[in-house]
Amino acid sequence: MNNHRTIKNIEQELIDDFSLFETWEEKYEYLIDLGKKLAPLDPAFKTEEYKIKGCQSSVWIHSFAKDGFVYFEGDSDAIIVRGLVGLMITVMNGQPAKEIVEAPLEFINTIGLSSHLAQTRSNGLRAMIKQMKMDAGAWQVNAENKTVE
Amino acid sequence: METEGIYDVQAIRAQFPILSRKVKGKDLVYLDNAATAQKPLSVIDALVHYYSHYNANIHRGLHTLADEATAAYEASRVAVKEFVGASSPDEIIFTKGTTDSINLVAYSWGKSFLQEGDEIIISSLEHHANIVPWQMIAAEKKAILRVIPISDDGILDMEAFKSMLGPKTKFVSVVHVSNALGIINPVEEIIRLAHQHNAVVLIDGAQSSVHLDIDVQTLGCDFYAFSGHKIYGPTGVGVLYGRRDLLESMPPYQGGGEMIKEVRFEYTTYNELPFKFEAGTPNIADVIALKAGIDFIKSIGKHAIRKHEEQLLEYATAKLKDIAGLRIIGDVKNKVSVISFVIDGVHPQDLAILLDNQGIAVRTGHHCTQPLMHRLGIVGTTRASFAAYNTLDEVELLIQALNKSLKMLL
CATH class of the missing domain: 3.40.640.10 (Type I PLP-dependent aspartate aminotransferase-like (Major domain))
Known part of the structure; x- marks a missing residue:
């Protein structure tokens, strides 16, 4: 468990990475690249049930829990948003449910993408985060109920 | 009724304070006029x-x-x-x-x-x-x-x-x-x-x-x-x-x-x-x-504005058609200065984000016409729409920014 990186650790790494980018092009190329590299989501999860409706693009998030940690997979039909999905997965994947639920995720404001990506209507980044936290919350409740049993 | 003088687009632009602002460090190129037009100082x-x-x-x-x-x-x-x-x-x-x-x-x-x-x-x-x-x-x-x-x-x-x-x-x-x-x-x-x-x-x-x-x-x-x-x-x-x-x-x-x-x-x-x-x-x-x-x-005359906008539309249409994989939706003769297009393998939202970073305001999405988009079998389009104050230089900037965006995306 010593090599477990917390959400805060990963956020800081991303902040450091993004601080190396001097132009907007580099930031977006990074996101686009992340989007292209994101493992494709099993089509079985690309359904209405897993869809987060943004105004312009579709985002699907699927999660599962293992040994108290929550894992995410996701996809989008827009590549930059796909990159954002990848970014959020990088931060939250394999973290304890409680940590995910409570994470303030301040790095989004620090890395300098927020101005047009954080608006709910334009891409649903906020909706995406909300869904991931809700998923984590559900897994948390699930785990607590199991303990009671 | 309307005098057929020279169309002085710079004099027209000078009446619109907003057109001199910068967006993300670049000169604003406002091509979302079908959504709303900018306001002259008189208004x-x-x-x-x-x-x-x-x-x-x-x-x-x-x-x-x-x-x-x-x-x-x-x-x-x-x-x-x-x-x-x-x-x-x-x-x-x-x-x-x-x-x-x-x-x-x-x-x-x-x-x-x-x-x-x-x-x-x-x-x-x-x-x-x-x-x-x-x-x-x-x-x-x-x-x-x-x-x-x-x-x-x-x-x-x-x-x-x-x-x-x-x-x-x-x-x-x-x-x-x-x-x-x-x-x-x-x-x-x-x-x-x-x-x-x-x-x-x-x-x-x-x-x-x-x-x-x-x-x-x-x-x-x-x-x-x-x-x-x-x-x-x-x-x-x-x-x-x-x-x-x-x-x-x-x-x-x-x-x-x-x-x-x-x-x-x-x-x-x-x-x-x-x-x-x-x-x-x-x-x-x-x-x-x-x-x-x-x-x-x-003060300018609808006829003169229309002639100017038609020039922009014609130029933009020809330039856009040169872009590989780009398809103009509604490419018909009888239209106003609105140009809607899709590009193979490119989501309109990605394009809008990258264009905005280059100071260019266009509209993307379903344009509040979801049944139409559904009928045409597309999720949405990118739409550039011109007004009295737009210039051929701005169309050129749009094309350059589009090409740059596509290079980043594809």
Whole structure:
């Protein structure tokens, strides 16, 4: 468990990475690249049930829990948003449910993408985060109920 | 009437303060005019002047400010009457915008005259504002909403329209110019055919009012709706033109002050046109400033603006067609300066984000025409729309920024 990186650790790494980018092009190329590299989501999860409706693009998030940690997979039909999905997965994947639920995720404001990506209507980044936290919350409740049993 | 002088686009640009601002460190290239046009200083000044010099409630005050405000408000009505060629200012109702105007008709006319089994016809090109109000009233009245189909290019199927018309057709509500594709619909013919069946016709002029010469009497439409903010005027003000006899036969849409003649607890009699449909204190400032928007258009002339915009459209169309994988949606001859396109393998949202980083404002998405996008089998388009102040250099910047974005995305 010593090599477990917390959400805060990963956020800081991303902040450091993004601080190396001097132009907007580099930031977006990074996101686009992340989007292209994101493992494709099993089509079985690309359904209405897993869809987060943004105004312009579709985002699907699927999660599962293992040994108290929550894992995410996701996809989008827009590549930059796909990159954002990848970014959020990088931060939250394999973290304890409680940590995910409570994470303030301040790095989004620090890395300098927020101005047009954080608006709910334009891409649903906020909706995406909300869904991931809700998923984590559900897994948390699930785990607590199991303990009671 | 209009002098064929040199079109001095720089002099026009100088009238628009916003055009000199920077976006993300770059000069703003504003190509989202079909969503809303920027405002000339004269419009901004009219608002400031009203609030600084003669802000007052209109029509009943007996003091000087009320007099001046009333005169300016009613002068705007006369300007609008001339702008659309109505026969009387009484036929001009001020509303919040095109959506409000259509809702007024759907609710007031629909409530009084629609009966179970009656048919309302709209087209596949409609904006949600000309779909949803009709769905609502149709559901309430058990009327039937029918939709004129289009070709893959977005051209209305007039044969299908003709076959839809019949004794059940009570209302036809169609868009003059498609906001998503820029296509000009043959509304004269639609009106003529609909009238042969005694149907009432509303023309959604949200896009046409700024580009085309509008004469409601020549067109022969019964209603014509448009928004102030798309004709260089302020937001929050719109217009409903309605034929006098129809407006007189319709019940008020909302009740309150302004719209009454006499109120007792037992009964109320309603005011005459146009006040019957303007309940409450209206949007005085924006109505007054709307005249400045109309005056701006008149100062250049619609014909001259149209010629300029056609140049931009032609140039942009040719340049866009050079981009591999790009397909213009609604690539037809008869259109205004709106150009909508899709690119293979590129989501419109990605394009919009990257273009914005280069200072370029375009619109992407479904343009509030989801059924149309569905019909065309696309999720949305990227749309550039030009106005009087846009330049060929800006079209060039759009093309460069597009190429750069595509390099990043593909």
